[in-house]
Amino acid sequence: MLFLFGLRSKAKVIGQLERTCSKCAKPTVQSAIETQRWFTVFFIPLIPIGGSYAIRCNLCGLTVKGSPEIKKQLAAPKAMAAGA
Ligand SMILES: [Zn+2]
Numbered sequence: 715m716l717f718l719f720g721l722r723s724k725a726k727v728i729g730q731l732e733r734t735c736s737k738c739a740k741p742t743v744q745s746a747i748e749t750q751r752w753f754t755v756f757f758i759p760l761i762p763i764g765g766s767y768a769i770r771c772n773l774c775g776l777t778v779k780g781s782p783e784i785k786k787q788l789a790a791p792k793a794m795a796a797g798a
Contacts, residue, residue, distance in 0.1 A: 717755060717756075718754075718755065718756050718757065719753070719754065719755055720753075720754040720755075720757065721751060721752070721753060721754065721763075722751070722752045722754050722757075722759055723749050723750070723751050723752075724749070724750050724751075724752065724759075725747055725748070725749040725750075726747065726748055726750075727745045727746065727747055728746050728747070728748045728785065728788060729745075729746050729788040730743055730744065730745055730746070730772075731743075731744055731746055731769075731784065731787055731788060732744070733769065735771040735773065735774065735776060736776070736778070737771065737774050737776045738771060738773050738774055738776075742771050742772060742773045742774075743772045743773075744769050744770060744771050744772060745769070745770045745772060746767065746768075746769055746780060746784045746785075746787075746788060747767065747768045747769070747770060747777075747780075748765055748766075748767055748785075749765055749766045749767070749768065750762055750765040751763050751764055751765060751766075766779070766780075767779070767780030767781060767782060767784055767785070768780050769784060
């Protein structure tokens with residue numbers, strides 16, 4: 715019997731947040747990206763094996779490693795400036 719094992723990463727944008735970009739040197743809108751790794755059998759993702767987070771600047775594309783903290787930041791109620 716042949717088993718096909720593998721690893722697969724799935725990246726998805728989980729939200730947008732405003733942070734100061736180190737390259738742009740000003741606050742920019744950045745995408746929070748969650749990458750979930752899966753252990754696959756016959757190409758079917760079965761077991762999640764940890765994830766990682768990254769934040770990408772929408773302006774310059776600089777991607778930095780994020781922490782699970784960003785998920786909390788996204789969940790926090792936003793003080794959005796209305797209008798304009
Ligand atoms: Zn930037």
